[in-house]
Amino acid sequence: MNINLKLQLVTIVPLVLALVAVLIVTQVQYQSLSEQTVYEYRHSVMSHRKDELRNYVALAEGATEHIYKNKNLSNEQAQTLVKQVLSNMRFGKDGYFFAYNFDGTALLIPGQEWRIGKNWLDLEDRNGVKLIRGLIENAKGGGGYLNYVFNQPSKGGEVGKKIGYSRELEDWQWMIGTGVYIDDIDQEIAVLNASIGKHIRNTSVMTLIIGLVAVIAIFFTGQFIRFSERKLANRKLRELNERIFQTQEEECKRVSRELHDGISQTIAAARFSLETAQLKHQNNDDASNEMERSMELICKIMGDIRAISHQLHPGLLEDYGLGAALEELGRDFSQRTEIQVDVERLSLRNILSTEVKTALYRIAQESLTNIERHANASKVSISLKLVPNWLVLEIIDNGQGFDYQRYDKSRDKKTKVHQGIGLRNMKERLSFYQGDLTVKSEHGGTKVSARIPQSQLRFNASNASEN
Template sequence: MTFKTKLLLITILPLVAVSLLIGGATYYQSRELINAQTREVEQRILSAKRQEIRNYVSLALTSIEQIYKEEPNGREAAQQEVKEILQNLTFDYDGYFFVYTLDGTNIVHPKLPHLVGGNWWDLQDDNGDHVIRNLIAAAKDGGGFHQYVWHKPSTGTIEEKLGYAILLDKWDWMLGTGLYTDDIAREVAAIRADFARSIRQTLFVIFMITLAAIIIAGTLIAGVRFSEQRFADSKLKELTNRIFQVQEQERKRVSTELHDSISQLLVSVRYGVELIHSEANREPDLQAQAAKCLKTLDGTIAEVRRISRDLRPSVLDDMGLAAALGSLGKEFQSQSGIIVNVTAEQCHSRLSEGAKTALYRVVQECMTNVARHAHASEVTISLKVGLQHLVLCVEDNGVGLPRPMPKSTGLGFRNMRERIETYGGKLTLSRRAAGGTKIRVQMPLDNLAAKAA
């Protein structure tokens, strides 16, 4: 796991955890509040309905009170008159009064006339409740409420109903009425829906705040990481440039020591051995040994000069980049047998010494790669100098790059690219259409030097 990933996890995970805890606590508290509020609303509506039912019963008792007490024209006539009054006494859409004798026989029911005259003591609703006997029991206890399900006239459906019954003990009648409570369920459902919508909105706000915080945190971390990476890259480039400079200085020093010191000493030794060879005419064995030593010294001197030239070609410092590239091409052709075509324009003082060295080292590395890997028969080196930039191309007709192109290249190519980028240039690696590999370098020139020229 990378440091960037760890930093993101350390920053974002606590934020997500806190948001989840806040969201969970909000949801739980909201659900509790919904339940409490709906219970309160339900109890309030039931209380209002109970009072309303009592008022309707009081109204019914007032309408039949005188007849019930005085029984004009006899009890039977009074009972018939009360039945007619209660039969016609309705309220709202579904409000009515019903009367049962204490044995469960219905004598008044304005909405369900088929019940009149029947004994419904054992009648059960859809929930298995004995409706009539429980209403009669509530009436005998001094009047009371009983909840059950019953046919609703206006809709023809079975709904919850809150019934209330009182006892007309003089006639052994149970007088009752009731109100349907399905509107309570609708109101409670509407309240729950409103609360649920509010909860969803709250949770959505929490989610959006969390998402925004995560995005901001991720952006800040990415920005810090990017700035740190850019800073590290700049420092690394400075270090790489300094390493290259020190390396070139050391190469130049060693090359100078080899050329001016070791090489001169070897030449002096050669003169001495050559003198011995010329004076050893009378000693054939000594003369042969001297000749062998001369041959070895000649090879050693040539090798020292080659090493000195590879470390730091003097032609680069004395005659410039174009001449150095031409010399490099000739030497490579003589050593490898690969044909090298060099076309190089002079850039004079429009390039720094470091930039010239970097370009020379890039070509040197390219030639080494051609000799090792390309299996080429011809190499072309071109250096073109423009008004603002110079373009260096090294092309070969070898086997080319593998397919597919590798995502990461070797250390040599990376060193070449870093050398060029140090001086503001750009290096690209590609396949040639005709086969082989092409390395192209574009590097800016010194405009002040161009104006002076």
């Protein structure tokens, strides 16, 4: 699994998990809200129905009170009149009043006259509730409510859920009351539950769609970025390969030029001297001068070979460290160009890896090459020092400088000019070690600063000391 796919998974998986968590939490919260809403709705409707029942019974008591308390009527006359009044009081489709003795005998129940005169004290509904006994006990207690199942006249005698309220007529030992059927409440609650459930499903679907769209968008965005990054990486890789090939070609040209212009001509001169010495020897002439000349040329050839070898890879860098290698580099440069070179050396004991030492050495070498070719300087200073959190290599010359920045009139600001391969190579060497390169150039000289963070050093920088 490549890094791009891993990054996409790291991005998408948490989003998917978050989406699932949101859906679960939403479902739980909606379910809890639904149950609370249904409970509040049922409680509110039931409270309203109970208030209605209490008001109905109060109306019945008010309508019969003048009869109940009339001392001019006998109990039988008054009871007959109360039954007539209560039987004529109806409300709603199934609303009526009923009356029972405290012993459970039915006295009044409109529409179900066959129950009158019979004792129903132990009557139970399908749920085992003794409804007549319960209504009588509630009436004796000052009034109360009872839930039970009873015949519903509007449905042809089918049973339905009902809530009843009863009060007593103490002087007559009667229980009077009324009730309302509450099946419609269950139907309304079922409709409400269905509506809430539909809303929950729609919300969940919308959340899921939004989440899937986000996941798909992230996936394709990641694919686009991945493709763009790959394209950019391939372009940069091609550019890097071209720069590597250019560097190799320039190095090959330089070595070839030094071999041709230096060593090759010296070898040819040595050959001519040896041939001249050979001819003089054959003629018994003195050939000592030619032999000495040949020895000098051979010594020069050896020196040139060592110089080229040293430029390709200085053995002193590994044997004695970066400070000694910089001193020798400056000394050789001064001897070759007659430019004064001052080296401020810092002795680094087992701090730098071979790669870091090589990178800093090549930067110094490239800087001196640029100074020799372009700066027209008379003095160069090289310093290697430690500052807080950084190892710094500085190369400063007093030459003519160059335009590292130029003024762009179209943008009203200064922009960097096209950099040569030398500066690019320096920056790329440092970027590998999280370092940076700064160049400050003006008419009085140029300062090149190469910095590498101490975190890239092999050991703690406290092991370093200045010579």
